Amino acid sequence: MTETLALSERPAGAAGDEILRVEGLHTFIRTEGGVVRAVDDVSFTLRRGEILGVVGESGSGKSVTCRTLMGLMPSPPAWSIGDVRYAERPGRNLLEVSGAELQRLRGAHLSMIFQDPMSALNPVMRVGDQIEEAVAAHARLGGRERHRRAVALLDRVGIPAAERRMRGYPHEFSGGMRQRVLIAVAIASRPKVLFADEPTTALDVIIQDQILSLLLELQRDFGMSMVLVSHDLGVIAEMCDRIAVMYAGQIVELADATALLTAPRHPYTISLLRSLPDSERRSRYLPAIIGAPPQLIDIAPGCRFAPRCALAQTECQTWDTELIDVGDEHLVRCWRHDDARRPGAWPEQSFA
Amino acid sequence: MARYRFIGRRVLQLIPVLFGITVVTFFLLRLIPGDPALQILGQHYTKAGAVEVRHALGLDRPLWQQYVLFVQHLFQGNLGESITFKQSARSVITERLPPTLFLVAYAATVATVVSIPTGVVSALRRSGVFDQTARVTTLVGFAMPPFWLGIILILIFSIHLHVFPVNGYGNSFTAHLDHLFLPSLTIALGFSTILIRTLRSSTLAVLASDYVDTARVKGISRLAVLRKHVLRNAIVSVVVVFGINLAYLISGTVIVETVFGIPGVGSLLIDSVSTRDYPVVQGVTLVFAVLVVAINLLTDLVHASLDPRVVLE
Amino acid sequence: MSTTINPGALLLEHFETRSRRRRGRLSRNATLIVGCTLLGLVIVASLAAPLLTNYSPETLDPLRPLAPPLSSGHLLGTDEFGRDIFARILYGGRIDLLVAFGATGVTLVVGTAIGLVSGYFGGWVDAVIMRIVDLFFAFPFFVLVIAIVAMLGPSIFNMFIAIWLTSWISYARITRGHTVVAKGREYVLAAKALGYRHSRVMLRHILPNVVSFVLIFAMVDAVGNVLLGAALGFLGLGAKPPSPEWGAMISDGQNYILSSWWLSTLPGIAIVIVGVGFSLLGDGLADLLRADD
Numbered sequence: 001m002t003e004t005l006a007l008s009e010r011p012a013g014a015a016g017d018e019i020l021r022v023e024g025l026h027t028f029i030r031t032e033g034g035v036v037r038a039v040d041d042v043s044f045t046l047r048r049g050e051i052l053g054v055v056g057e058s059g060s061g062k063s064v065t066c067r068t069l070m071g072l073m074p075s076p077p078a079w080s081i082g083d084v085r086y087a088e089r090p091g092r093n094l095l096e097v098s099g100a101e102l103q104r105l106r107g108a109h110l111s112m113i114f115q116d117p118m119s120a121l122n123p124v125m126r127v128g129d130q131i132e133e134a135v136a137a138h139a140r141l142g143g144r145e146r147h148r149r150a151v152a153l154l155d156r157v158g159i160p161a162a163e164r165r166m167r168g169y170p171h172e173f174s175g176g177m178r179q180r181v182l183i184a185v186a187i188a189s190r191p192k193v194l195f196a197d198e199p200t201t202a203l204d205v206i207i208q209d210q211i212l213s214l215l216l217e218l219q220r221d222f223g224m225s226m227v228l229v230s231h232d233l234g235v236i237a238e239m240c241d242r243i244a245v246m247y248a249g250q251i252v253e254l255a256d257a258t259a260l261l262t263a264p265r266h267p268y269t270i271s272l273l274r275s276l277p278d279s280e281r282r283s284r285y286l287p288a289i290i291g292a293p294p295q296l297i298d299i300a301p302g303c304r305f306a307p308r309c310a311l312a313q314t315e316c317q318t319w320d321t322e323l324i325d326v327g328d329e330h331l332v333r334c335w336r337h338d339d340a341r342r343p344g345a346w347p348e349q350s351f352a
Numbered sequence: 353m354a355r356y357r358f359i360g361r362r363v364l365q366l367i368p369v370l371f372g373i374t375v376v377t378f379f380l381l382r383l384i385p386g387d388p389a390l391q392i393l394g395q396h397y398t399k400a401g402a403v404e405v406r407h408a409l410g411l412d413r414p415l416w417q418q419y420v421l422f423v424q425h426l427f428q429g430n431l432g433e434s435i436t437f438k439q440s441a442r443s444v445i446t447e448r449l450p451p452t453l454f455l456v457a458y459a460a461t462v463a464t465v466v467s468i469p470t471g472v473v474s475a476l477r478r479s480g481v482f483d484q485t486a487r488v489t490t491l492v493g494f495a496m497p498p499f500w501l502g503i504i505l506i507l508i509f510s511i512h513l514h515v516f517p518v519n520g521y522g523n524s525f526t527a528h529l530d531h532l533f534l535p536s537l538t539i540a541l542g543f544s545t546i547l548i549r550t551l552r553s554s555t556l557a558v559l560a561s562d563y564v565d566t567a568r569v570k571g572i573s574r575l576a577v578l579r580k581h582v583l584r585n586a587i588v589s590v591v592v593v594f595g596i597n598l599a600y601l602i603s604g605t606v607i608v609e610t611v612f613g614i615p616g617v618g619s620l621l622i623d624s625v626s627t628r629d630y631p632v633v634q635g636v637t638l639v640f641a642v643l644v645v646a647i648n649l650l651t652d653l654v655h656a657s658l659d660p661r662v663v664l665e
Numbered sequence: 666m667s668t669t670i671n672p673g674a675l676l677l678e679h680f681e682t683r684s685r686r687r688r689g690r691l692s693r694n695a696t697l698i699v700g701c702t703l704l705g706l707v708i709v710a711s712l713a714a715p716l717l718t719n720y721s722p723e724t725l726d727p728l729r730p731l732a733p734p735l736s737s738g739h740l741l742g743t744d745e746f747g748r749d750i751f752a753r754i755l756y757g758g759r760i761d762l763l764v765a766f767g768a769t770g771v772t773l774v775v776g777t778a779i780g781l782v783s784g785y786f787g788g789w790v791d792a793v794i795m796r797i798v799d800l801f802f803a804f805p806f807f808v809l810v811i812a813i814v815a816m817l818g819p820s821i822f823n824m825f826i827a828i829w830l831t832s833w834i835s836y837a838r839i840t841r842g843h844t845v846v847a848k849g850r851e852y853v854l855a856a857k858a859l860g861y862r863h864s865r866v867m868l869r870h871i872l873p874n875v876v877s878f879v880l881i882f883a884m885v886d887a888v889g890n891v892l893l894g895a896a897l898g899f900l901g902l903g904a905k906p907p908s909p910e911w912g913a914m915i916s917d918g919q920n921y922i923l924s925s926w927w928l929s930t931l932p933g934i935a936i937v938i939v940g941v942g943f944s945l946l947g948d949g950l951a952d953l954l955r956a957d958d
Contacts, residue, residue, distance in 0.1 A: 495937045503919060507922055599802070602805045625812075630816070
């Protein structure tokens with residue numbers, strides 16, 4: 001099953017000590033229909049130089065998590081509670097810092113790239129100006145130096161004839177180039193942590209590879225830690241050291257990448273992996289997970305995946321879920337994690 | 353280079369429009385039911401007089417000839433003879449043009465100055481007190497007849513408070529600003545309602561877009577985000593709406609000049625209508641149309657300069 | 666799966682499910698309700714004028730000219746001829762409402778039809794029609810209307826003609842735009858593939874999807890037409906004295922503005938109420954239709 005997924009070529013244990021620790025993060029959004037629990041009790045740590053993958057369906061809360069950590073969630077109607085610690089700002093909870101402090105952190109410490117490169121760049125501003133703006137945000141520089149650094153950045157992200165292209169507008173670039181520009185903008189002030197929200201989803205496959213390689217290169221050269229969000233397991237598998245699987249606003253499994261991909265313990269993760277096309281397993285159909293994720297308003301207690309889970313039992317609907325440590329820093333939000341490992345425990349028609 | 357091509361294209365597109373304007377204006381006069389000579393001479397109607405009038409209006413020739421003559425005259429700058437003023441329509445109109453132009457510019461400026469902050473703040477503090485108040489005000493303002501509003505403003509500010517003169521145009525630049533303030537305000541208030549709504553929704557749309565998030569993430573100040581990213585983009589659609597509604601702005605001068613007694617082409621139009629001075633009516637209509645075309649061109653150019661995507665058609 | 670959208674059914678369904686939705690949604694429809702109520706009140710009031718007031722809009726009362734509101738039996742006072750203002754406003758409403766519905770209604774139907782044809786058939790028909798539309802747009806609308814009325818002779822009927830001649834272009838443009846978009850959609854291609862007659866495709870398939878946009882614009886246009894009618898009345902180019910048209914009333918009242926403010930002020934308020942009613946109706950409709958996306 002897992003042979004079809006390429007694994008990252010990076011040496012294991014490359015990560016250092018903790019740079020970001022998130023504990024009990026909740027993000028609520030008030031809507032006309034009620035209060036949405038977009039992010040519900042999310043906790044994880046990110047180590048220096050590590051790439052953490054966050055995978056899940058749309059609406060699982062992966063983007064909102066990143067946006068919350070960057071302080072980008074609109075303040076009414078969204079609000080968050082939790083404890084977020086950043087190594088370079090000891091003793092401060094990032095969720096409670098002042099606006100001025102947040103401005104200092106953004107760009108130079110925490111940065112983010114977004115999914116759709118066309119809409120993520122200001123259409124009426126020259127690309128060069130946008131990069132220079134990022135460069136100048138945290139460094140007092142003269143015009144010439146600023147320009148020089150911007151050109152260097154453009155060049156570094158692989159845009160040919162960088163000097164000339166500085167004067168271009170976003171719509172004059174192709175999708176892949178725009179994403180490179182965005183990356184240049186994001187790393188302009190040498191952040192320590194980069195959130196990449198579906199950076200390759202809007203691009204075609206060949207370009208995807210290029211962008212991912214670029215990200216890996218930069219990450220290695222700058223020693224950045226990265227949180228890579230995607231719904232594409234293939235991308236996650238290629239790039240990440242550790243993986244967090246999110247469902248309905250919660251983390252349901254968190255483990256070292258190899259461990260999660262070879263020996264997943266949560267029914268959702270297992271189903272996800274099984275639903276990937278496998279060229280070696282010639283079956284007539286692709287086992288999809290039936291049903292849809294729950295609405296996050298007025299959500300019932302108990303396991304949120306239970307309605308779609310092949311291993312669900314009555315207790316699942318009342319169990320106050322929590323992440324269980326099953327050893328080697330592998331966390332699972334399922335009390336049947338042992339059964340999940342055994343193919344025999346799964347009802348027959350689950351798999352082809 | 354592409355910019356110059358764009359401007360050239362735009363100007364070329366004007367030609368059929370201008371041509372069409374001449375056709376419509378020409379046919380205006382032909383709308384008069386019955387015998388225009390009768391209308392014009394009224395009680396003084398005599399057969400001979402009627403023949404004279406018809407000849408003066410060029411009505412005794414075949415239609416196409418009349419049109420050609422009409423266009424020829426236009427190129428010479430001849431708009432006909434004003435029946436009431438006994439001078440060339442063109443000189444009458446040229447005399448009265450400056451106050452109207454001043455009024456239009458003044459009103460456009462006031463409208464812009466009022467609308468931009470209101471629209472933007474409404475969007476930034478969405479559903480707040482300011483926003484709700486603004487929405488109610490624009491709702492009511494949109495339904496207010498400008499002539500009524502003008503009268504009310506005169507009542508309050510000129511008559512009771514003696515802050516502004518009641519009517520007229522004034523003799524110096526500062527006098528113009530003084531006399532034309534209430535009229536400009538009247539036009540501007542109606543125009544602003546549309547601008548504010550548009551600015552509000554376009555700012556909201558911009559605020560929700562990813563590039564604003566990208567800008568925030570750079571760590572620049574909130575003001576810089578607002579200025580260079582939010583405002584800069586929201587303005588673009590406002591310019592478009594501004595252009596579309598400019599025709600209404602200009603139309604507004606007609607009523608407002610009448611209410612405030614301003615000697616511009618708008619009031620000239622109304623005066624000429626009541627005195628049946630058809631050449632002047634025709635001439636003013638033409639002038640207004642050309643004004644609209646000119647301002648539309650200007651708006652297009654401004655739009656193109658603000659939005660680099662426009663130049664590629 | 667239904668390939669057409671029936672706005673009537675949509676509206677009905679929406680109102681039925683509304684009761685099942687939470688409080689938040691109700692406020693969105695409040696606009697629609699308030700708008701309808703306002704307009705409804707005005708329509709009923711002006712139609713039922715004889716029931717609401719004993720005075721006739723034309724009876725002169727030389728003994729009580731310029732009476733202030735709430736005096737000597739006149740709810741809103743009298744004008745310089747002693748005519749009851751309340752009665753004049755109620756009866757005048759008939760004229761202004763007639764303009765609102767009559768002018769808007771005709772231009773709506775004609776303009777939409779032209780736009781449908783233009784967008785559907787494309788080619789030179791479309792080119793010609795759109796050139797004409799663009800041409801008319803070059804003229805400041807009001808000026809053109811005045812010019813036409815001037816030529817035809819001031820009267821209410823000529824006012825209608827002038828509006829009909831000039832207002833259809835907006836509807837044509839909107840409809841044409843949406844028709845062109847709809848033309849490329851699957852349900853239209855399907856209908857054409859089935860060999861339906863052009864008229865059927867246009868009327869039963871494209872029109873229902875376009876109609877919502879047109880209706881919303883029609884509300885805005887109605888406000889414009891009311892203001893237009895009143896403006897022409899004000900200028901003496903539409904309704905003629907002693908007609909109690911609101912614009913004409915405001916014009917008459919100008920001379921007495923210092924002593925008797927109510928002559929000009931009250932009819933204006935009536936105009937604003939009608940205008941607000943239409944605006945709210947339009948907003949409510951827009952919200953309603955947006956909510957169904």
